[in-house]
Amino acid sequence: EVQLLESGGALVQTGGSLRLSCAASGFTFSSYGMHWVRQAPGRGLEWVSSISGSGGDTYYADSVKGRLTISRDNSKNTLYLQMNSLRADDTAIYYCAKDPNYEGKKRFDFWGQGTLVSVSS
Amino acid sequence: EIVLTQSPGTLSLSPGERATLSCRASQGISSNALSWYQQKPGQAPRLLIYIASSRAPGIPDRFSGSGSGTDFTLTISRLEPEDFAVYYCQQYGSSLTFGGGTKVEIK
Secondary structure, eight states: EEEEEEEEEEEEEOOEEEEEEEEEEESOOOSSSSEEEEOOTOOEEEEEEEEEEOOOOEEEOOTTTEEEEEEETTTTEEEEEEEEEEEGGGGEEEEEOOOSSSSSSSSSSOOOOEEEEEEEE | OEEEEOOOOOEEEEETTTTTEEEESSSSGGOOOOEEEEEEEESSSSEEEETEEEOOTOOOTTTTEEETTTTTEESSOOOOOGGGGGGEEEEEESEEEEEEOOEEEEE
C-alpha cells in the first residue's frame, strides 16, 4: 500500500525558512517522480514543484522559483521541500504526491494528508 | 501557461441525479493530458480520471471523462451521497496547472 507522510509544517515568521519532509513507503521510491502541491485556506490546488526519480530534474512554479527547493534522498525514501524567504501567501497545506511516471511531469496518483505551513508577520 | 476554467463554480443536485462538470483550457492540451480529482472536506485530493477518459484504479464506473483539445467534461451518471465534494481538473500537457474547482453540493 502506497503511503506518503508529510511533516515539518509550522508557524514561521515572514522571511523565515522551513524544511518539509515526506516519508514514502509501499513502492519503489526511486522509480517515480514526486511532487509538492499546496492549498491555501479555503482555496484551490496549486502545483508547486516536481522532481524526477533520480532527482536530476526539477521543476518549479513561477511563484516559488528561487525561494523553494525540492530534493529527495532515495536511500531514505524521503522527499523534501526547503522553503526560504517565506511570504504570507505561502501559507497553505502542503501535500506530497506521487507521479505514476519516472520523469515527474504528469499527474498525481497518490497523495499524502498534508502538512500546514503558516507564515505570519 | 495553460489556464483551466471550470464551470459551474457550484452545482446543486440531488442524489441519483446526473452531474456534468466542465473544464475549458486557454489553449489546446496535447495528448489529452488532463486529469480529474475529487476532494472532500479535510481530506487530500483523489485521482479519478487521467488522459481525459481513463478511470484510475478503484474508481466506480459512474465517473466518466470525455473531451479533447480545449474542452473536457467529467460526468457522474448517478450521484451517490459520497460524491458530494469539490472536483478539480489538472493538465500536464504543458507544465502543470489546476482549474479553480467545481463544488457539487446537495440540493
